[in-house]
Amino acid sequence: MQQLFNFFIKNKTFVLFLLLLSCALSLTIQSHEYHRSKFLNSSNQITGSIYGTYNGITQYFNLKKENQILLEENKRMKMTVFSQENAVPIDTLLEYKYELYSSLVYKNSYALPNNYLTLNKGQIDHIEEDYGVITSKGIVGIVDQTSKNYSRVLSILNTNSRINVKLKKTNYFGILSWDGKSPEITQLKDIQDLVKLSIGDTIVTSGYSSTFPPNMPVGTIDSYRLNDTEDLYIIDVKLFNDMKNLEHVYIIKNTDINELKALNISDE
Template sequence: MFLILFLISFALTTQAHDYNKTKVINSAYQISGSIHGAFSKIGDYFYLREENNLLLEENNRLKSSVFNTKTEQIESINIQQKFRLTPALVNKNSYRFLENYITIDKGEKDSIKEDFGVVTAKGIVGVIDKTSQKYARILSILNTKSKINAKLKKSNHFGTLGWDGEHHNIVQLNDVQDLAEITEGDTIVTSGFSYTFPENIPIGVVKSYLLNDTKDLYVINVELFNDMTNLRHVHVIENLDFNTLNSLNPSNE
């Protein structure tokens, strides 16, 4: 009896560590989702002031960019809408271990699907990984399995963003060409190569950098703009061209 149950749970654990096969029960499920949801609502009241400040800052930034843009440009932006944003609340967030997930209170009902990107006012959070009717699970950028295309804002040199599991405010941008000129404090943004994120969403700034073992590519430590330990309001990004783009390039990962 013990052996059977132990083997079952061991198998479940290895499944959960294996990104491609995961079909394991998870926190996007109805029951666990709703319990997390009900109680995180109570917690909301304690953070109202902080959230207000955050919204004010974001509003300020958006307003100033609107005032500095010509009206014709704004109108043309509206015509070619490529991305749809859905606001969501974080129900459960983890950042302690190597494989971290975040649960949000929007799911298939709100037309959220796998591989949609998730951002906050400050920067990226992760990619949707599992969905249920009312909840969805995000593969956090603080997950050693996470891989996101990103680039240096200044020079457009790109690489893959991953996490080494050490600090929860520092991620790594790997495989950047050694031709790239990097200085500390440079901004790292999304590259827009994948269909998950639009181009130029802020991620963080260069904290330090070094050449990898074969001395031909850079590994950059990136300090995140987001405080991943304190997430509340996030936006899910849907690329409206996702299906078209995907059918054009079926081998895309």
């Protein structure tokens, strides 16, 4: 026993080094697995407020462009409302299937293989895990961690991200993932080789998951090729969203999410 202690005291630097290194490595491995990084992340109070202060300063630089985007979106919305024949009366009692919360992006990254965003809405604003995040142009990701005031979003530019999407024209569906290379291109897999594809086809969300409503825009086909076994396509999808430049986003709450979850649990 004495010798053991002596050994530790003699090599205390090395022991400390090994201890800290193994801590760091286990944290790293945990972060590579989806939904496992339950330790500290950027949606906690301190980092959130620092990013918030920084965002308070820098958001002025983009005001002009953001206004432009909002104006365009408004225009589009107005057009759909006006062109609807029997316009839906605006009624506060009307029950919506999806609720939208607007939010600001405090932190965004796109250069890493596993990217996350930090948003300024959290549990106080009734944000929970698995809510979808979109912009006016297309989808952004899924909320994976929340704290009191902030939430973290698993970006579609994350190698762990899996989103159910379909071809708008033919309704064939597959899984959208990312290979970690270009922040503009994501990959759509699991589409069978007998499906007819053409470059420029639109990809939309399928609505099979409770996260996103159906027919949300995602991107267009940039190029496609067969996989190694030559029975499924790997399709490069060019995103509508500019993931490098996100400022205002919407968080989607599916009001039936609890009901759907309960159904799925009873199924298992």
